[in-house]
Amino acid sequence: MKDDDDAPGLAAAKAEMRARLVAARRAMPEEARAGAARAIRDAILAMPQAQMAGTVAAYYSVGLEPDTQALLFALWKRGTYVLLPIVRPDLDLDWASYEGPDSLRPGPRGALEPSEPPRGAGAVARADLVIVPALAVDRTGHRLGRGGGSYDRALARVGEQVPTLALIYEGELVDEVPAGSHDQRVRLVTGVSGEITSVGVT
Numbered sequence: 001m002k003d004d005d006d007a008p009g010l011a012a013a014k015a016e017m018r019a020r021l022v023a024a025r026r027a028m029p030e031e032a033r034a035g036a037a038r039a040i041r042d043a044i045l046a047m048p049q050a051q052m053a054g055t056v057a058a059y060y061s062v063g064l065e066p067d068t069q070a071l072l073f074a075l076w077k078r079g080t081y082v083l084l085p086i087v088r089p090d091l092d093l094d095w096a097s098y099e100g101p102d103s104l105r106p107g108p109r110g111a112l113e114p115s116e117p118p119r120g121a122g123a124v125a126r127a128d129l130v131i132v133p134a135l136a137v138d139r140t141g142h143r144l145g146r147g148g149g150s151y152d153r154a155l156a157r158v159g160e161q162v163p164t165l166a167l168i169y170e171g172e173l174v175d176e177v178p179a180g181s182h183d184q185r186v187r188l189v190t191g192v193s194g195e196i197t198s199v200g201v202t
Helices: 010-027 030-046 048-052 069-077 121-126 150-156
Strands: 055-057 081-087 093-097 104-106 112-114 129-133 136-138 164-167 188-190 196-198
Parallel strands (some): 164 188
16 A cells, blocks of 8 residues: 555655655744644634544644644643544554553654554544644645644545545645545645645545
């Protein structure tokens, strides 16, 4: 399920786009990233889908990703059951519960992972809202990730009626993302000032 499993040139197109997007994120002032993270947090907490969700599958941000730490803590404090991923050796995702900042331990690629017992790769299918990282999303819902295919596998397990939300900065909702047969779509993205925007999949 990696990029080079698809049509010739697809992996190169994705790599070129990733490089441009990462460079743009590096050029963002720290204050702009922090402001975006606050706006995203507030918008998600105000979403009816998040307010009604018993379980939210999310992720602990790393590097230049929109910061999710305050969002995770706020969801947990208001009683939402929060699942975070554990990266398996084959790059598939297991899931375990978030029980506050002290429940996390170092994982691969500089990320933190939950230290609670794993619930299995299928646990994401029981979430009422699924929040995933992305470098960009296009208007049909295709997302550009880091290239390991982890979240494509996870999203393939999520039911069609479950809202799936990719967190991106302003300017990362684009006309087209290079996509292959295994690439899964999302239904929602964060946009200007953290606003939640619907994309191609309804």
